[in-house]
Amino acid sequence: xxxxxxxxxxxxxxxxxxxxxxxxxxxxxxxxxxxxxxxxxxxxxxxxxxxxxxxxxxxxxxxxxxxxxxxxxxxxxxxxxxxxxxxxxxxxxxxxxxxxxxxxxxxxxxxxxxxxxxxxxxxxxxxxxxxxxxxxxxxxxxxxxxxxxxxxxxxxxxxxxxxxxxxxxxxxxxxxxxxxxxxxxxxxxxxxxxxxxxxxxxxxxxxxxxxxxxxxxxxxxxxxxxxxxxxxxxxxxxxxxxxxxxxxxxxxxxxxxxxxxxxxxxxxxxxxxxxxxxxxxxxxxxxxxxxxxxxxxxxxxxxxxxxxxxxxxxxxxxxxxxxxxxxxxxxxxxxxxxxxxxxxxxxxxxxxxxxxxxxxxxxxxxxxxxxxxxxxxxxxxxxx
Ligand code: XIL
Numbered sequence: 233x234x235x236x237x238x239x240x241x242x243x244x245x246x247x248x249x250x251x252x253x254x255x256x257x258x259x260x261x262x263x264x265x266x267x268x269x270x271x272x273x274x275x276x277x278x279x280x281x282x283x284x285x286x287x288x289x290x291x292x293x294x295x296x297x298x299x300x301x302x303x304x305x306x307x308x309x310x311x312x313x314x315x316x317x318x319x320x321x322x323x324x325x326x327x328x329x330x331x332x333x334x335x336x337x338x339x340x341x342x343x344x345x346x347x348x349x350x351x352x353x354x355x356x357x358x359x360x361x362x363x364x365x366x367x368x369x370x371x372x373x374x375x376x377x378x379x380x381x382x383x384x385x386x387x388x389x390x391x392x393x394x395x396x397x398x399x400x401x402x403x404x405x406x407x408x409x410x411x412x413x414x415x416x417x418x419x420x421x422x423x424x425x426x427x428x429x430x431x432x433x434x435x436x437x438x439x440x441x442x443x444x445x446x447x448x449x450x451x452x453x454x455x456x457x458x459x460x461x462x463x464x465x466x467x468x469x470x471x472x473x474x475x476x477x478x479x480x481x482x483x484x485x486x487x488x489x490x491x492x493x494x495x496x497x498x499x500x501x502x503x504x505x506x507x508x509x510x511x512x513x514x515x516x517x518x519x520x521x522x523x524x525x526x527x528x529x530x531x532x533x534x535x536x537x538x539x540x541x542x543x544x545x546x547x548x549x550x551x552x553x554x555x556x557x558x559x560x561x562x563x564x565x566x567x568x569x570x571x572x573x574x575x576x577x578x579x580x581x582x583x584x585x586x587x588x589x590x591x592x593x594x595x596x597x598x599x600x601x602x603x604x605x606x607x608x609x610x611x612x613x614x615x616x
Contacts (some may be wrong), residue, residue, distance in 0.1 A: 290569035321356050323361060324573075329365065339390070363419070418445050442460075453545070458489050459524075464497075467506055518575040523571065575589075576591060
């Protein structure tokens with residue numbers, strides 16, 4: 233069984249001295265916003281609805297064990313917003329290989345367990361991210377001096393141990409036992425453009441390492457949903473075609489796969505018209521579709537010093553398009569969900585010391601126009 237882990241008062245990333253923000257993502261009861269309201273900041277608005285209430289599929293965001301366990305004021309606000317707006321969580325880093333695969337045949341699942349425990353207490357779904365990724369390899373494995381066969385055994389055992397471990401966490405819903413960790417990104421970013429990326433996994437296991445990873449995951453758990461996840465699936469047509477080609481090959485050859493994660497790291501001005509085509513192409517595989525890491529850079533070329541209203545409106549439109557096309561084009565039974573990659577702008581992996589503002593909340597946790605765009609898109613309002 234999973235332990236209940238409480239990490240108290242350890243908030244290294246903590247920052248903001250202020251407490252919960254009045255007028256933060258406005259509760260329909262408290263704020264009663266309708267998109268107009270009495271808000272005179274041109275970059276924020278009073279939200280009328282919590283995101284998860286708008287659609288029937290899960291709406292997610294990222295967490296860390298650290299923030300879930302921290303008692304700082306800003307992390308309390310973070311958890312309030314999380315529970316108000318979202319019903320699915322992905323570990324930003326805690327469930328990656330570099331964090332959990334601590335040595336040969338040695339695993340540390342404690343941060344993932346804390347996240348799963350929090351999800352159980354609060355009725356959230358967990359999406360597992362990610363088993364195999366070239367950017368999250370523990371040092372000892374990178375420098376592994378054993379044979380290629382031994383390297384492969386390490387990876388196989390890691391995948392099986394991890395998937396089996398997290399399959400143990402279940403909750404009872406309507407008298408039925410269901411897993412908390414509903415799916416896993418089995419392989420992340422195996423492509424570099426339209427070709428396979430030359431990673432240590434490919435070098436040491438062979439060109440069929442992706443197929444093998446999916447097979448190992450399936451052997452460990454017959455039910456968990458298995459995803460291939462990558463970026464620029466929208467916006468880079470040749471890469472998308474190569475990925476879909478690989479996946480159709482999996483389907484033809486009975487390689488177990490259930491879904492495709494489109495990361496959706498967008499820019500305010502990119503992609504322009506490829507978004508619906510991309511979502512449609514991915515949905516046409518018949519697999520589950522996950523928008524897995526949505527954010528929208530407002531300043532990709534570093535040409536503004538602060539978020540302008542014009543950029544905020546362009547960013548809003550991209551969020552709206554992502555939400556709209558996902559909601560409208562992906563058949564209901566394939567809608568695994570839409571996950572945002574962060575809360576406040578300053579939490580984003582793309583924040584770069586305050587030179588971009590890619591997310592739904594400003595640094596006071598107030599809902600930006602980006603949030604209005606996403607809410608509108610999820611409500612079925614087209615931006616075009
Ligand atoms: C990022 C995290 O947000 C950062 O904190 C970390 O330093 C690097 O990884 N694609 C992915 C995610 O699949 O796991 C990445 O997350 C962002 C890009």
